[in-house]
Amino acid sequence: MKPATPASSRSTTSEFSVEREWHSDRRSPARWVFSHIWRYKLYIVGILIGSLGNAGGGAVMPLLVGRAFDAVVARPPDIATLGLMAVLIVASQIARAILQLGRNFSSEIIGQRIERDARDELYTSLIGKSMSFHDRQSIGDIMARATNDVREVNLLMNPGINLVVGSAAFLIFPLIIGPRIHPQLILVPLFYVVAYVIAVAYYLRKLAPATERVRRAFGRMNATLAESIEGIETVKGAAQEAREIARFRGMVDAWRAAAVGQGDVESLYLPSLILGVTMALGLLHSLLLYHAGAITVGEVVAYNGVLMFLQFPTFATQFAYPQVSSGLASARRILELMNAETSLDENKGGYAGRIRGDVEFDHVTFSYDSDERPALQDVTISVKAGQTVAIVGQTGAGKSTLTKMINRIYDVDAGCVRVDGVDVRDWDLDALRRQISTIEQDVFLFSRTIAENIKFGCPDATQEEIERAARAAQAHDFIVSFKDGYNTVVGERGVTLSGGQRQRIAIARAFLADPRILILDDSTSAIDSATEDLIQQAMFRVAQGRTTFLITHRLSQIRWADLIVVLKQGRVVACGSHEVLMRTSKDYRAIFAGDDERPRKPDARASSLADAPAAQDARQLDHRE
Template sequence: MALAATVILIFATSAALGAVTLLTLIPTIALIAFFAGKLQPQWRKVHDLHGAMTTVIQENIAGVRVVKAFAKESAEVEKFRDRKDVFLGTLLGTVNYWAARVPFAQFIFGLALPLVLWTGGRQVIRGPLAIGDLAKVVFYLMAIGHRVGMVGQFTNIIQNASASGERILEIIREPQIIKSGQLDLPDVTLATTPLTPPGSESAEPAARGSSAPSEGSETGQGPLNRLGRVQFDHVSFNYYDGKASLTDVSFEANPGQTIAIVGATGSGKTTLVNLVPRFYDVSGGRVLVDGADVRELKLRQLRRSVSVIFQETFLFSASVAENIAYGRPDAPRKEIEECASAAQAHEFIMELEDGYDTLVGERGVTLSGGQKQRIAIARAFLMNPRILILDDATASVDSRTERLIQEAMRRLSVGRTAFIIAHRFSTVQHADQILVLKEGRIVERGRHDELIALGGVYGEIFEQQFSR
């Protein structure tokens, strides 16, 4: 606006001097706009190369033990140096591109001043233009020149920011594939009540929505015995177009049952359980929880009713207590400790420097794999879910701790449906039903003894494990 107003003032003073101003200003702005269009893709390339360079740093910090174990320090330094050289070369090329071209565009506008002095001087001599008006136009031109210089500087900054913004917007504009449904999970309050770990005498029946424990319920969770039914109805799934990861999978898990899923690597075990909390949507068929299609349920309620213990444990850079209470930040310390005891974690936690207030470091770097896994199990138990998913959750613990955890899981699973993925038969042999997957299909199902007697795929896997 100020630039246009200044040009209008020049025209009001002298049409000839206004024409001279426009003849130099328009090419200048056009060239800056042209160069700016060429500059933005170059800044995008600079940011991409910067990301590639910092990725090398991040990988080497996270994988420092692997780098040292294979004595690859020199190779990684060389890799970083190569990425750095490419990044700096591209950065300097981009800066030089702008530095060499913008002054040329500004030089064109710089011709306006001598042209105005020549044209205006002749008019002053002949009389149509007062010398004071010529001085005004000169000052107007100096103001426009200052703004043109600022445009050159800010255009570079804007194109740099635009390239950065593009990378952010790519994530923001990514379509949301998993959208929440509108149905409430049946009796969802029952799935978020406080946990009563094995051996605890502090259970309050009223908190369970029942005045007294049901008959046959070991932990007094009568109403929960009716919740947690999971049905797979001719489910198929594939990550990409092409070969399916799961094909025509059908089974039913009744409330309180433990379902073990076994099979070779890549057979679809983790994919199957990931469909229950809707980390992905099925390609065909339906997954139902308590009679409702998971795609129709409110996503937050569904996921809060399912606790997942992943194969790779992730802990936040916070205290032990905060990590256990991640799903329920308001949980009292007593419940946190009871859940840790149920997961066989209380003993080693108390041996830490500050007990439950000990900071575990980024990704739990100060803890062993087995310790991290037990904290993750305690975190899942605290959520008091109706469905438990354990994706090889006991892989990082020793045999003694595994037995203790299995006993705790069996008691905590009363009234809850549990899915267990494990490669150890000691973990799956007590399951109510075992599903054997092969290339995304259920090829066998039944209890441990039945499948061993069948002598099929499960029997082969069993023999291979115990013949080692």
């Protein structure tokens, strides 16, 4: 293979790569698919031989039948030849079946290998993408491309291209056999081939938009339906059934119109008309030649028999080409994903020391989209090694964006983030990330044992180390309560864990990995007080001995944090310790002083328990009514 085209797989900056002897051409969907098919030349030859053999075997049959006719009309009839022809027909058709089988096997192998290779290529490329890429991309979308779209590329080859090549072979034989019987007999097959190509091109151009319209109308109908059914409680609660029925009816009508439109395009399939005309012309031409004494009866039969095989390309087209075009659409979606640029690179050879844990935000500004309001605006924070920072604020205030600047999931637009005084962009990415762990809000566990999940970051950890980490994370007790203890399989085929349990497994992971900087997005809530107690202890412990950023709703964590950063619409509105903020920030006080002690009505008896500012606050709310 020749790699080194400018846009081949090597060129995009990547965080991960695999040594392979092959490279694909990613400049366009067709080239990409072709470059994958081209790797299997042996099987391409198999398909070509098989297709020609299949069509040839098909074409031989009418020739043999024609000879049989000649034998029967001969005076005296030649029974021996008749028998011979019957035997030859069986032999030729068995040979034909074997060749056809070879063709099918070859195309099956290519199709399945393309699926395998394309998925491998896509997956490798995905691993190589930056975290910012994965942050943006929905997992469902990626999965759809890694399963369905990759499968579609397989189907593009088999049955798609297999049928296209196979039926094209049937176009060739009438063109060869006709003139061998009589030179003039090339005319009708030639007419067919030309008319067929034009008609098919026309048909496909009409069909594509019609199919697309049906697909879209069906999708919209489905989405409307899903919404009404999933929101049924709301629909019924608001007594809006009639409106939903009318809305759905509208969608069904739109689908009906689109479906009828597609039916109309499909019904106007010209190649089948062309086939009928061809058959009539073929018969006329051969009979006239026979009348002129130029060919025999058997040749008339043979010629018309060969023409009959044009049925195959006529009808296979209706099926094969849409398959190819939907395969190419899938290939385009896969390529989009693989060719998406990832802005960060590994920066190998950058600074790679051991992190002490000082983190500084120096007038950091960042926006996801240049037209949007910046997610972070002029943020300046200074954190000393070993401190715990609580980040609080409303949804959309920029809390997780802030933490994503530290391990370079995103790079700043302006200002700079420094770890141990070194700009994160000057760090070796691997060294930087290796020492920073993130526990996300939604903890992902693999469908493996609990032990394997805990030691995911340190595959060499011993059982003893795993248990020590689990104990520290307050997870040991619930783990051993399972029948299989640490060998319990979690996920789809195993035990389902609660949010609190998953979180503690993630904390155990962090204990083992022992990162210098820990980012903890803690937005899950415990339903009962006992679990809450355990989780809080685990978090407190894991925060010790490292710099920890906590995105949290928990008041106790906010309280014991060394530094609290209050964000509002991307800006730091307050910063300091709990004691300091209680003294200096009115906003902070209003929310965090006895948050739970706000009775509804001023005269409610519970107000005796509430502290003064909160009760006042509630009274104000009531006045606004």
